[in-house]
Amino acid sequence: MRIGIGADHRGFRLKEELKKFLKGKNYQIKDFGTFSEEPCDYPDFAFPLSEALVKKKINRGILICGSGLGMTISANKVKGIRAALCLNKEMAKMARNHNNANILVLAANFTSLKEAKKIVLTFLNENFEGGRHLRRINKIKNYENNSFSK
Numbered sequence: 001m002r003i004g005i006g007a008d009h010r011g012f013r014l015k016e017e018l019k020k021f022l023k024g025k026n027y028q029i030k031d032f033g034t035f036s037e038e039p040c041d042y043p044d045f046a047f048p049l050s051e052a053l054v055k056k057k058i059n060r061g062i063l064i065c066g067s068g069l070g071m072t073i074s075a076n077k078v079k080g081i082r083a084a085l086c087l088n089k090e091m092a093k094m095a096r097n098h099n100n101a102n103i104l105v106l107a108a109n110f111t112s113l114k115e116a117k118k119i120v121l122t123f124l125n126e127n128f129e130g131g132r133h134l135r136r137i138n139k140i141k142n143y144e145n146n147s148f149s150k
Contacts, residue, residue, distance in 0.1 A: 001124065004058035006032035006045035008071075011064025011108040013037070014116060018062065021117055027124070030058055046074035046083075053102055054080040060124060061103035068107035075103050079144055082137075087111065089122040096126035098133045 003022060007015035012034055019029050032049040034040050042065045049061045061083075063071035068085040075083035083103035084095035087110060095101035104123040106116055128134075 001060065002028045002030060002058045003124070004030045004032055004049045004052055004061040005063075006034075006049045006061070006071075007064035007108070008034055008042040008045060008066075009037045009039050010066035011071075011106065014106065014108045014111070014113065015062075015064050017113050018064075018116060018120060022120070025121075042070040043074040046071050047078065050075045050078035050081045050083070050103065054078060062106065062120060062123075063103055064106045064108050066107065066109045068105045068110075072105045075105065082140070086119050086123065088115065089118045092119045092122040093126050096123055097129045100128040100133070100137050 005015055005019060019031060022029055030052070032045050034045060046063055049063060052058050053061050063075055063083065065071045072083050072085045075081050081103055082099055082101045083105050084099060084101035085105040085107065086092040086095055087107060092104060104120065106119065
């Protein structure tokens with residue numbers, strides 16, 4: 001599985017640790033930056049990662065900023081993205097099972113490395129359940145395709 005990962009300066013350290021962790025689990029990692037703790041803007045990483053996911057250059061995405069809110073808002077502006085801010089593994093499980101989320105967003109200010117590893121593995125290993133949830137996802141897609149394109 002090809003995983004895209006990106007962070008702003010607040011999420012940089014967590015991103016670097018998660019990259020090592022995921023490589024150790026044999027995931028292919030594409031790092032979208034940032035590459036230091038120098039202050040930067042989260043949309044500069046959320047948009048390219050999200051676009052790569054829509055273009056199928058990666059299979060899933062992980063974005064990290066201080067609160068997770070900026071990355072979530074930015075990623076969800078890209079058509080076809082369902083980014084979910086998850087603070088625990090239960091949220092990650094539901095994001096995949098019920099919402100078919102394709103980008104996991106982490107809040108570096110509120111998530112330890114130990115918890116982040118659990119959240120990430122849950123997100124990467126869970127699948128979309130379909131069924132009644134598919135009807136809801138299709139409503140989102142329909143709205144996105146018909147409302148935002150005008």
